[in-house]
Every structure is written in structure tokens, then in C-alpha cells.
Amino acid sequence: MIEAAPAHYAHCEALLRERDRDLWLACLFAPPSARPHIHAVYAYALECADVRAKVSQPLLGEMRLRWWTDALTNDISEGTRAHPVADALLDTVARFALPVGELTELADAHVADLYDDQMPDTETLERYCRATVAGPMRWAGLILGASEMAAFDDAGLALGVTRVLRRPAGAHIPADLLAKHGADIHVNAAPLRAALGELRNMAESRYASARRSAGALVKGREALLPAATVPVYLERMARKDYDPLRGLTEPSPLRRQWRLWRAARGAGL
Known part of the structure; x- marks a missing residue:
């Protein structure tokens, strides 16, 4: 096995610190020896999530995402190793026997971001959150030696749905849920708030389930901290001034950091 260049792991950490500071802070609670590998996993997730913002048309985005699946499944080339995130990721996958199929599912799931088609149902949204958000949390758990994955799956689904709710209502809101309430994603009215309220309940339920499962974890609780x-x-979504067309306002960095610190002293959630 050819080890990744240390500078490439440092690049992953810098990327995480710049683009998702809360996630970077959550990683600080992991043991130092595992931290660079967790950075690599999340840097990969960020690279795939950011593809839509970097391309002018969907086909170009699909090509970028295909590059990642090819890098994970084909023989490693010099070009792949020259990419700092890919180099660190492939080294991490080899060291910890991470499930390559799950990693490629993450890239494939982000193809949906490139188009404006409405997600057809809540089951599709759950699959999307499981692939794009729960997946990296599970891999971080494996890096930390966790053997039970239920807590990571539920925590990832809770975090994924919450991320959907943080944004202005759009294509990720399931069409079946909108139809059930007669809601329009362009109209801030009771039907839309009721539909989004169901998603909020889903996130709360998954979070509660993750907390119950987390208590039984012997190793890997630090990987739950991103959630x-x-x-x-979710508390901010329950406020009267919540406007689903604008998305959620950000809590103060201090409050978010305090929540991370408290969770790190407990079961990770």
C-alpha cells in the first residue's frame, strides 16, 4: 500500500475547516491518530456535495461525480494520487477497509442535486440522506472502531433531513408530502408548514433513536458529533418567525460550539 502524502491529509483538514467549521470542530474530539482519516472522508463528502455549485450544466456535474466513482473502483493512477482529497481518501479506504460500494453511492446520490426534479417521496429522501450524510458518519465510526452502525444511520438521517429543512423549501421536499397537505413550495402558508413539520418530526424521531442506540456504543461515539x-x-424551526421560503436562520457559533462540547462529554448526541 502506497501511503498518502501528509500534505494531502493537511489539505483535507484545511478544506473542512474552511467550508464547514462545525464539522471540523466536531472532528477535533476524535483521537489524533484517527482525525486525519476522518478529515479525508468528510473532505470527499464535501467535494461531491459542492459539484452542483461548480458546474454550469448537469452533464459536467455528472462527469465530475463519475471521476470520483472511477477513482474509487479503478486501479489507482498518478492523476488520482495527485488529487489531495482522492489520495488521502484512497489511503484511508485501504487502511480501514471502508465499504467502497457505499462511497460510490454517495457520489451517485449527488447526481440528483444537478437537476431541479422534485424528490418523489419520503423514501427517496431517506435514501438520499442515508447515502450522503449517514454514510460518512458510518465510515468515521468504522475508523474509530465502532461495530454497531444503527446509531450512525439514525443520526445521519436526522442530520440530513435537518439540512434539507435549513435551506429554503425546494426540490428536496418530497412531492408525496406536499401533495398530502396540498402544499406549494412557493407559498408560505399553513399547508407548507404542516408538510415541513412532518419532516421535522422525522428528524426528531431519528435523533431520539440515535441517542438511545448511542448509549450502547463501546467505541466510535465521537463520530456522532456532527449531528x-x-x-x-429544529428548535428554531418551531419558532413563530420561521419562514420556510427563507430557510432557517443560523444559531450563534457559540451556541453551536457549546452544544458540541456538551454532546462530546456524553454519548455524542
Whole structure:
């Protein structure tokens, strides 16, 4: 096995610190030896999530995402190793025997971001959150030696749905849920708030389930920390001034950091 360049792991950490500071802070509670590998996993997730913002048309985005699946499944080339995130990720996958199929599912799931088609149902949204958000949390748990994955799956789904709710109502809101309430994603009225309220309940339920499962974890609780701020956002959604067309306002960095610190002293959530 050819080890990744240390500078490439440092690049992953810098990327995380710049683009998602809360996630970077959550990673600080992991043991130092595992931290660079967790950075690599999340840097990969960020690279795939950011593809839509970097391309002018969907086909170009699909090509970028295909590059990642090819890098994970084909023989490693010099070009792949020259990419700092890919180099660190492939080294991490080899060291910890991470499930390559799950990693490629993350890239494939982000193809949906490139188009404006409405998600057809809540089951599709759950699959999307499981692939794009729960997946990296599970891999971080494996890096930390966790053997039970239920807590990571539920925490990832709670965090994924919360991220959907943080944004202005759009294509990720399931069409079946909108139809059930007669809601329009362009109209801030009771039907839309009721539909989004169901998603909020889903996130709360998954978070509660994750907390119950977390208590049984012997190793890997630190990998749950990215979801520790979920209640902070869901509480803001329950406020009277919540406007689904504008999305959730950000809680103060201090409050988010305090929530992470408290969760780190407990079961990770």
C-alpha cells in the first residue's frame, strides 16, 4: 500500500475547516491518530456535495461525480494520487477497509442535486440522506472502531433531513408530502408548514433513536458529533418567525460550539 502524502491529509483538514467549521470542530474530539482519516472522508463528502455549485450544466456535474466513482473502483493512477482529497481518501479506504460500494453511492446520490426534479417521496429522501450524510458518519465510526452502525444511520438521517429543512423549501421536499397537505413550495402558508413539520418530526424521531442506540456504543461515539447540533436547528424551526421560503436562520457559533462540547462529554448526541 502506497501511503498518502501528509500534505494531502493537511489539505483535507484545511478544506473542512474552511467550508464547514462545525464539522471540523466536531472532528477535533476524535483521537489524533484517527482525525486525519476522518478529515479525508468528510473532505470527499464535501467535494461531491459542492459539484452542483461548480458546474454550469448537469452533464459536467455528472462527469465530475463519475471521476470520483472511477477513482474509487479503478486501479489507482498518478492523476488520482495527485488529487489531495482522492489520495488521502484512497489511503484511508485501504487502511480501514471502508465499504467502497457505499462511497460510490454517495457520489451517485449527488447526481440528483444537478437537476431541479422534485424528490418523489419520503423514501427517496431517506435514501438520499442515508447515502450522503449517514454514510460518512458510518465510515468515521468504522475508523474509530465502532461495530454497531444503527446509531450512525439514525443520526445521519436526522442530520440530513435537518439540512434539507435549513435551506429554503425546494426540490428536496418530497412531492408525496406536499401533495398530502396540498402544499406549494412557493407559498408560505399553513399547508407548507404542516408538510415541513412532518419532516421535522422525522428528524426528531431519528435523533431520539440515535441517542438511545448511542448509549450502547463501546467505541466510535465521537463520530456522532456532527449531528449534535440537530436539536438547535429544529428548535428554531418551531419558532413563530420561521419562514420556510427563507430557510432557517443560523444559531450563534457559540451556541453551536457549546452544544458540541456538551454532546462530546456524553454519548455524542
